Amino acid sequence: MAQNEGRRNLRSLELHVPEPKFRPGDSVDYSDLVIPPAGSAPRPDIDARPDSFHELAYSLVRVLDEKGNAVGPWAPRLAPDLLREMLRNMALTRAFDERMFRAQRQGKTSFYMKCTGEEAVAVAAAYALDRDDMCFPAYRQQGLLISRGWSLVDMMNQIYSNKGDRLKGKQLPIMYSVKDAGFFSISGNLTTQYPQAVGWAMASAAKGDTRIAATWCGEGSTAEGDFHSACTFASVYRAPVILNVVNNQWAISSFSGFAGAESTTFAARAVGYGIAGLRVDGNDILAVYAATEWAAERARTNQGPTLIEHFTYRAEGHSTSDDPSQYRSADESSEWPLGDPIARLKQHLVALGEWDEERHAAMDLELAETVKAAAKESEKNGILGHGLNNHPFESMFEDVFEEMPWHLREQCAQMLEEQKAAGL
Amino acid sequence: MNMIQAINSAMDVMMERDPDVIVMGEDVGFFGGVFRATAGLQKKYGKTRVFDTPITECGIIGVAVGMGAYGLRPVPEIQFADYIYPALDQLVSEAARLRYRSGGEFTAPLTVRSPFGGGIFGGQTHSQSPEGIFTHVSGVKTVIPSTPYDAKGLLIAAIEDNDPVIFFEPKRIYNGPFDGRYDKPARNWSAHPAGEVPEGYYRIPLGKANIVREGEALTVLCYGTMVHVVEATIEGLGIDAEIVDLRTLVPLDIETIEASVKKTGRCLIVHEATRTSGFGAELSALVQERCFYHLEAPIERVTGFDTPYPHSLEWAYFPGPVRITEALKKILKD
Numbered sequence: 001m002a003q004n005e006g007r008r009n010l011r012s013l014e015l016h017v018p019e020p021k022f023r024p025g026d027s028v029d030y031s032d033l034v035i036p037p038a039g040s041a042p043r044p045d046i047d048a049r050p051d052s053f054h055e056l057a058y059s060l061v062r063v064l065d066e067k068g069n070a071v072g073p074w075a076p077r078l079a080p081d082l083l084r085e086m087l088r089n090m091a092l093t094r095a096f097d098e099r100m101f102r103a104q105r106q107g108k109t110s111f112y113m114k115c116t117g118e119e120a121v122a123v124a125a126a127y128a129l130d131r132d133d134m135c136f137p138a139y140r141q142q143g144l145l146i147s148r149g150w151s152l153v154d155m156m157n158q159i160y161s162n163k164g165d166r167l168k169g170k171q172l173p174i175m176y177s178v179k180d181a182g183f184f185s186i187s188g189n190l191t192t193q194y195p196q197a198v199g200w201a202m203a204s205a206a207k208g209d210t211r212i213a214a215t216w217c218g219e220g221s222t223a224e225g226d227f228h229s230a231c232t233f234a235s236v237y238r239a240p241v242i243l244n245v246v247n248n249q250w251a252i253s254s255f256s257g258f259a260g261a262e263s264t265t266f267a268a269r270a271v272g273y274g275i276a277g278l279r280v281d282g283n284d285i286l287a288v289y290a291a292t293e294w295a296a297e298r299a300r301t302n303q304g305p306t307l308i309e310h311f312t313y314r315a316e317g318h319s320t321s322d323d324p325s326q327y328r329s330a331d332e333s334s335e336w337p338l339g340d341p342i343a344r345l346k347q348h349l350v351a352l353g354e355w356d357e358e359r360h361a362a363m364d365l366e367l368a369e370t371v372k373a374a375a376k377e378s379e380k381n382g383i384l385g386h387g388l389n390n391h392p393f394e395s396m397f398e399d400v401f402e403e404m405p406w407h408l409r410e411q412c413a414q415m416l417e418e419q420k421a422a423g424l
Numbered sequence: 425m426n427m428i429q430a431i432n433s434a435m436d437v438m439m440e441r442d443p444d445v446i447v448m449g450e451d452v453g454f455f456g457g458v459f460r461a462t463a464g465l466q467k468k469y470g471k472t473r474v475f476d477t478p479i480t481e482c483g484i485i486g487v488a489v490g491m492g493a494y495g496l497r498p499v500p501e502i503q504f505a506d507y508i509y510p511a512l513d514q515l516v517s518e519a520a521r522l523r524y525r526s527g528g529e530f531t532a533p534l535t536v537r538s539p540f541g542g543g544i545f546g547g548q549t550h551s552q553s554p555e556g557i558f559t560h561v562s563g564v565k566t567v568i569p570s571t572p573y574d575a576k577g578l579l580i581a582a583i584e585d586n587d588p589v590i591f592f593e594p595k596r597i598y599n600g601p602f603d604g605r606y607d608k609p610a611r612n613w614s615a616h617p618a619g620e621v622p623e624g625y626y627r628i629p630l631g632k633a634n635i636v637r638e639g640e641a642l643t644v645l646c647y648g649t650m651v652h653v654v655e656a657t658i659e660g661l662g663i664d665a666e667i668v669d670l671r672t673l674v675p676l677d678i679e680t681i682e683a684s685v686k687k688t689g690r691c692l693i694v695h696e697a698t699r700t701s702g703f704g705a706e707l708s709a710l711v712q713e714r715c716f717y718h719l720e721a722p723i724e725r726v727t728g729f730d731t732p733y734p735h736s737l738e739w740a741y742f743p744g745p746v747r748i749t750e751a752l753k754k755i756l757k758d
Contacts, residue, residue, distance in 0.1 A: 167527040177526035185526035189517040199490025206472040229483025399524045402586045405675035
């Protein structure tokens with residue numbers, strides 16, 4: 001008990017609870033955010049040892065400078081046609097988001113999630129990966145499907161849960177599944193796709209295949225146990241997988257500090273697992289492309305996994321059910337020092353003399369029309385009614401198992417009787 | 425064969441037949457498993473088909489789901505059913521729902537093997553029977569063998585099945601049938617007819633119960649270790665009971681159950697798992713709904729108590745001969 005005597009003079013312990021810098025009404029000042037200049041990060045060899053990535057995990061791979069020039073060792077030197085295509089797919093993704101957000105407000109669907117400000121993350125990956133590489137996305141990588149040329153009408157059919165919905169109205173809007181485009185079924189449960197992607201990659205390696213896997217989660221979801229198990233498996237078996245963390249600063253209303261960002265970076269997590277870790281300017285499509293291409297080559301040559309943190313900003317609400325003005329400053333998005341990914345690639349193309357304002361405006365108009373036409377086409381298959389219009393009642397019981405067992409057949413028959421008795 | 429050898433043989437047969445079958449789990453590789461169920465497989469099929477994993481159950485199942493999506497047919501092992509809970513999210517939210525949520529685009533043809541059940545002084549975390557957690561999840565099948573012959577045939581069927589299967593192995597009867605008399609010498613499978621196990625391929629269809637003993641006095645519904653405890657107990661009492669070994673809990677063989685209870689008019693349900701919301705409750709409800717006018721006595725349940733599995737008081741907890749005898753007396757009273 002003698003020790004307790006001495007303790008009386010100790011300061012009380014304090015629990016640290018993180019708090020974001022800016023709340024609603026605050027003016028925003030990002031001056032203490034360290035943004036290394038474009039071109040300053042070194043580009044290691046494909047076979048660099050995992051323990052040599054310490055600096056890159058705390059730095060930021062950037063290619064496009066303030067004037068829109070592509071500089072430094074990571075500059076991927078892509079042909080102007082390809083750059084224009086990437087620009088177009090980012091703009092198409094944004095136009096799609098705008099239209100579907102409005103569709104939700106009009107009551108045509110129950111729910112939507114935009115990826116505004118993060119278009120570069122998914123669009124660049126679609127170009128840096130092969131089309132048959134398997135993607136295990138979270139719910140904010142619609143740019144993958146759009147860049148892989150997947151049908152907008154098919155995506156909208158899913159959002160509307162209409163007759164054309166291949167998922168037969170079983171899934172919440174935006175939880176796409178497109179095997180033909182190498183896009184794994186999206187789950188509502190966060191980060192479950194992470195070990196699944198590692199398993200897919202391990203299977204590919206075990207079978208002597210040449211395809212690799214890539215997966216995405218938000219910075220908030222890195223706190224899930226599945227993130228840890230996936231990194232451990234990826235490292236242990238040197239799985240040919242790219243683990244993307246999209247650090248858009250916000251997990252619904254929780255700022256990144258609640259996932260640990262006050263003390264370290266998310267790329268730095270890689271160091272502890274013995275995985276190559278890159279931290280990339282997520283609004284710089286050339287940097288994302290270069291990092292992904294590098295990681296893909298590393299994976300394809302049996303050098304193992306790479307974890308890429310994409311440093312970006314979630315410019316809009318978490319979903320159509322969210323109002324960000326309740327928890328963060330309205331100025332955050334406009335003041336974000338890494339800008340807008342579409343504006344930055346546009347500036348680059350203009351600087352190259354390969355693009356201009358007129359063509360950009362014309363493209364935006366054309367894309368809005370393209371999306372509108374797709375929406376009209378999809379709406380012909382119906383929009384969300386009360387869940388009773390678009391799919392036969394009995395389809396609810398299909399695909400639980402490969403073959404419907406007796407208890408589901410009985411429940412199906414019972415439901416049909418109930419509906420009949422109610423005159424439906 | 426004993427049950428471990430039969431299970432080992434099932435995996436051997438399936439790995440031989442199908443190059444997409446892979447086996448993974450904690451200690452299953454070089455060492456051959458803590459119960460020896462995977463002994464020799466890595467040597468025979470190589471490290472890329474049979475391998476040790478990190479100690480992370482959510483990782484093991486998550487990785488297996490991804491392998492299934494690729495096109496493999498993984499047979500992951502969870503060392504004890506008591507340790508399956510970290511993997512619940514991957515099993516319930518992912519494996520069970522993948523076919524449904526993707527409209528059949530992606531499937532999870534996994535067979536999750538896991539030793540379960542008590543009777544071995546395993547205490548709280550080496551004795552549990554969590555089957556009721558899985559029977560409550562739509563999209564997974566739950567299978568529990570009670571003999572070496574069934575274990576091999578059912579495991580082969582489970583591995584071939586395109587749906588995720590939870591395959592619980594009653595570890596109390598790995599080496600021999602158990603009559604519930606823990607103070608008597610252990611028996612081994614060589615003296616039991618179901619210890620005769622063919623070397624090659626055969627399957628026992630999922631969803632089919634086995635009538636272990638035909639009888640007229642009452643129907644006993646049971647599975648796993650309890651099949652043998654029930655059998656020995658009613659033999660000792662000379663009761664003409666019909667014993668139904670369910671073998672598969674989902675999908676359940678309702679026809680066999682219904683026919684048997686309609687014939688006998690009485691029903692006893694026996695399982696090791698805790699009572700409240702256990703699988704016995706589902707069985708009791710089904711029998712009540714379907715056989716109400718044939719019932720001559722209330723349906724009885726002998727189950728584990730609603731407590732964590734105790735260590736020193738195991739034989740008071742275990743639904744052994746003492747507890748089953750009391751229930752039989754009650755159900756046959758008039």
